[in-house]
Amino acid sequence: NVLISxxxxxxxxRILADLADVKELKKAFKNNEDIHSLTASQIFNIDIKKVDKDQRRxxxxxxxxxxxxISQYGLAKQINVSNYEAEEFLNAYFAKFPEIKIYMDNTIKFCRKSGYVNNIFGRRSHFNSINDKNFNVRNFQERAAINAPIQGSASEIMRLAMIRIDKKLEEEKSIKSKMLLQIHDELIFxxxxxxxxxxxxxxxDEMISVANSDYHSFSIPLTVDINSGNNWGELH
Incomplete structure (x- = not known):
């Protein structure tokens, strides 16, 4: 036997591009472009072919x-630049992808009013302290509210994929292979x-099929990377 990842x-x-209807990112995903190189070209205002490794990073x-x-301070620490530079990068990012800023602001506004956010399947995540008087508590809740629809949707997409694969394997009586476990956004067989x-x-096929379900239909394709090997190390 071998392992498949x-x-x-x-x-x-992809979920962010779909939720926020980010036209530039959706176009890039449909054309199978390198998203990080595209972002670098937009932020640094250079041709995508001239983007170097550091800019892409x-x-x-x-x-x-x-x-x-992420805040400008968190970004500055992560990529080892000044707070001013990090702020400039974020400003340039939102200028090039204004739909993302609108999505973030609208999500926070909705959550402040309702106390929760929904993922693409309608599942709620509650944030009862988003209007807290303490800035740090409020700020943390706002960031979590922005993230929840994205990460929560990704988690449910993976669960739906697992269910569909499991059902398919049950239908294919002759198949002896089996699903072993999930590791974040990866499935091991x-x-x-x-x-x-x-x-x-x-x-x-089953993982990609989740893009169109009774709950949500993606405006951009989902793609899957798949590999086989004798052990988990070989898969990566």
Missing amino acids: ADYNQIEM KAKAINFGIIYG EVKKSEIKKMMKIIK
Whole structure:
């Protein structure tokens, strides 16, 4: 037997692009472009072909930081720049992707009024201290409220994928391979060598199919990275 690893490609960034209707990012995902290089080209105002490794690294930190409501101070520490530079990067980011700033502001506004936010499947996350008088408590709740619809949606997408794969394997009585475990946004399977090709197709098809469900239909495609190996180390 061998192991198969399958994980969604930049699932949280895709959810953000979909939720906030970020036209530039949606276009890039549809064209299978490198999102971090695109972000770097926008922030540093250079041609995407001229983006170097350091610029891409900084853009990647900003992309993922935005999902978690990163502050200029947190970003400055993470990419080793001054607070002023970090603030300039964030300002440039929101200037290039204004839909994200609008989404964040609207999410906080909604949560302050209602006390909760919804993920794409309608599941609520409650934030009872978002109007707290203490700035630090309030700020933490605001960042968590921004993140919850994104990370919560990603988590449920993975659960739906697992359910669909499990049902498919039950239908395919002849298949002896099995799902072993979930590690964050990755699924691990133990697969008979004779079933590798068939299993890869089942896994990929079922994971991608979650993009269109009874609850939500994505405006951009979900993509899956899938590999096989003799151990977990070989999968990466």
